[in-house]
Amino acid sequence: MKKNVRRAISMKKVLLYLNTIRYLRFSQIFYRIFYKFPRIHSYKTINTNLNKPKNNWFVFKNNKKKELIDNKNILLLNQQGQIDDWKAINKSLLWRYHINYFDYASDDLSHEESQIVGSYIRKWIKTNIDFNDSPWDPYPTSLRIINWIKFALNGNDISQTIINSIAHQASHLSKNIEYHLYGNHLFRNGKALCFAGLFIEGKESKKWLKAGVKILEKEIKEQILDDGGNFELSPMYHSNMIEDALDLINLNLAYKNSNLDLITEDLVNIVPKLLNWLDKMCHPDKDISFFNDSSFNIALSYEQLLRYSSSLGIKITPENKFGTFHLEDSGYAITRNKNINLICDLGSIGPDYMTGHSHADCLSFELSIKDKRVFVNSGISEYENSEKRINQRKTQAHNTISINELDSSEVWQSFKVARRAYPKSVEVEDNLIVASHDGYKRNFKNITHSRKWVVTQDSINIEDMVMGNFKSAEAFFHIHPNIIIKQPNPESADLISDNNLICTILCPDHIIKIKDSLWFPEFGKELLNKTLCVELNANKLESSIKLS
Numbered sequence: 001m002k003k004n005v006r007r008a009i010s011m012k013k014v015l016l017y018l019n020t021i022r023y024l025r026f027s028q029i030f031y032r033i034f035y036k037f038p039r040i041h042s043y044k045t046i047n048t049n050l051n052k053p054k055n056n057w058f059v060f061k062n063n064k065k066k067e068l069i070d071n072k073n074i075l076l077l078n079q080q081g082q083i084d085d086w087k088a089i090n091k092s093l094l095w096r097y098h099i100n101y102f103d104y105a106s107d108d109l110s111h112e113e114s115q116i117v118g119s120y121i122r123k124w125i126k127t128n129i130d131f132n133d134s135p136w137d138p139y140p141t142s143l144r145i146i147n148w149i150k151f152a153l154n155g156n157d158i159s160q161t162i163i164n165s166i167a168h169q170a171s172h173l174s175k176n177i178e179y180h181l182y183g184n185h186l187f188r189n190g191k192a193l194c195f196a197g198l199f200i201e202g203k204e205s206k207k208w209l210k211a212g213v214k215i216l217e218k219e220i221k222e223q224i225l226d227d228g229g230n231f232e233l234s235p236m237y238h239s240n241m242i243e244d245a246l247d248l249i250n251l252n253l254a255y256k257n258s259n260l261d262l263i264t265e266d267l268v269n270i271v272p273k274l275l276n277w278l279d280k281m282c283h284p285d286k287d288i289s290f291f292n293d294s295s296f297n298i299a300l301s302y303e304q305l306l307r308y309s310s311s312l313g314i315k316i317t318p319e320n321k322f323g324t325f326h327l328e329d330s331g332y333a334i335t336r337n338k339n340i341n342l343i344c345d346l347g348s349i350g351p352d353y354m355t356g357h358s359h360a361d362c363l364s365f366e367l368s369i370k371d372k373r374v375f376v377n378s379g380i381s382e383y384e385n386s387e388k389r390i391n392q393r394k395t396q397a398h399n400t401i402s403i404n405e406l407d408s409s410e411v412w413q414s415f416k417v418a419r420r421a422y423p424k425s426v427e428v429e430d431n432l433i434v435a436s437h438d439g440y441k442r443n444f445k446n447i448t449h450s451r452k453w454v455v456t457q458d459s460i461n462i463e464d465m466v467m468g469n470f471k472s473a474e475a476f477f478h479i480h481p482n483i484i485i486k487q488p489n490p491e492s493a494d495l496i497s498d499n500n501l502i503c504t505i506l507c508p509d510h511i512i513k514i515k516d517s518l519w520f521p522e523f524g525k526e527l528l529n530k531t532l533c534v535e536l537n538a539n540k541l542e543s544s545i546k547l548s
Contacts, residue, residue: 016410019418023352031180046167048160049201053254057153060250060308062300065107071116074099078524083120086128086135093134094383094523100124100140106150114156121148121158125165131172138176139185141169142192146247149195153254163200170196170208177215183354184237187223190215191244198255213259216248220266228273229330233350234357235281235288239299242274246308253312271309272316278302280325280334281343283368289343290366290377291332292350293357296522324455326428333433335455339547341368342460344453345400346426346435349409349417356415360407362423362437363451364398367460369502369547373480374495375399376529379520385414392520396476401449401464401536403473408439408449424448431455436465445469458547466539475541477505477532481519485530487512493532501548510534510541 021029067074074083076098081088088096102124105117128135135141148166152158173192178185190212197209223231223241230238245267252264279302281289286302288294300308309316325334331347344365349358359377367375378397382389393411395402402408410418421439428434436450447468454461466473479485484496490511495502505512517531534541 225329228277381520
């Protein structure tokens with residue numbers, strides 16, 4: 001019996017790997033193997049004359065210096081540590097990455113702050129000499145190159161030692177491009193090479209610039225969808241891409257380089273679309289919704305990005321505030337009126353070959369009533385390979401239906417997805433949003449989940465249909481921590497904020513159970529909240545959210 005159980009578990013794991021790997025590109029598999037081999041990196045002499053900008057670099061205040069608690073300590077991802085703990089063996093890999101980004105160095109610093117930051121940059125150079133350590137991984141190296149160059153372009157003095165280190169880091173990065181990951185990692189590799197290629201003069205720096213431009217030319221076409229969304233379908237990573245685009249425009253305004261001209265000309269035209277997409281995916285509080293990997297206080301806010309773009313002379317034409325909007329390429333639909341801000345996920349989980357930041361959240365939604373978030377997806381708090389991370393990606397962590405206690409897409413480990421849901425029968429009209437998905441058509445089960453939202457000025461009616469032979473189906477409605485729930489009867493729940501009734505959710509002929517749960521608004525942070533759970537006693541569930 002035990003042998004059979006072990007055999008079944010092993011077979012399940014093999015199938016998970018096979019159903020994950022089959023979506024990858026050949027280059028991803030090749031570079032995953034290639035980078036496993038030990039590589040020798042040695043310092044060599046690099047021409048490190050600086051290339052003087054033709055115009056001023058625009059100094060943007062990004063509020064990253066608030067991470068510095070004092071001259072010795074820093075707060076990252078809601079965890080305190082020492083500024084010079086770059087290897088941070090007692091912290092997560094994500095924390096180690098963030099301490100090596102030097103994000104705070106790119107801010108508008110006072111003279112005293114500049115002296116402190118400069119001293120830590122020099123200390124990093126002396127301390128981090130092993131190219132096999134995580135501080136030298138391509139992603140933190142990319143961000144560190146960018147932030148150190150911003151530090152210099154912001155008018156802070158840098159020594160020849162720092163300039164030499166930037167050159168060595170760029171040379172190292174150019175040999176370790178993240179073709180095994182693609183997405184935001186590859187985009188920032190290209191961005192860093194462009195920054196280093198313009199900041200430093202010489203034959204090698206020209207190669208960095210050429211390589212960076214080549215990467216960005218391809219990735220801009222691939223990663224930016226026709227509706228203005230980023231193909232990872234995460235509002236947080238979308239915001240990061242806007243900052244990247246604005247930084248590249250800022251860089252070319254300073255250096256006026258013909259190699260970068262075509263890219264930045266495209267980006268100047270694309271940025272308004274990117275910002276309008278982000279505006280639709282934000283709540284009335286002007287902060288992002290939680291679809292896929294999204295969290296507060298990682299990316300710049302919509303308002304910050306709007307100010308940055310305006311400072312670079314990019315004009316944003318306001319779009320209609322109210323109405324129903326279909327971001328067709330991204331797979332989102334939004335309905336707004338004076339009382340309701342509803343955001344629905346109707347799409348796939350992302351590009352098939354790159355789903356590391358994807359969640360099993362098909363047909364989930366978030367809802368603000370007036371200016372308050374009420375129905376929220378659970379968010380994320382870490383990237384470690386942990387039960388918490390896996391649970392945050394699962395269907396049950398989102399405002400949708402789980403069938404047979406399964407996930408609509410097979411999310412596993414920190415960033416893997418095996419079989420995945422695809423949307424069907426999508427229809428978006430005025431105040432009407434309809435879609436279904438086939439995520440449960442596996443294990444020879446012909447099961448389909450369909451959902452319809454009908455919106456009026458003061459109500460939302462949600463109709464769920466589960467077709468096929470299923471054992472169980474349960475709907476989840478996650479409520480913002482600031483909302484209090486009172487239940488006048490088993491089929492309804494009153495949602496209250498600041499002692500005022502906001503809305504009532506009704507599920508006729510079904511019992512609403514209130515369960516304790518957690519909401520994860522930031523990395524390293526969790527808040528107690530409540531989840532309404534409704535088990536379907538037939539193949540149909542009608543839920544009505546009526547505003548008070």
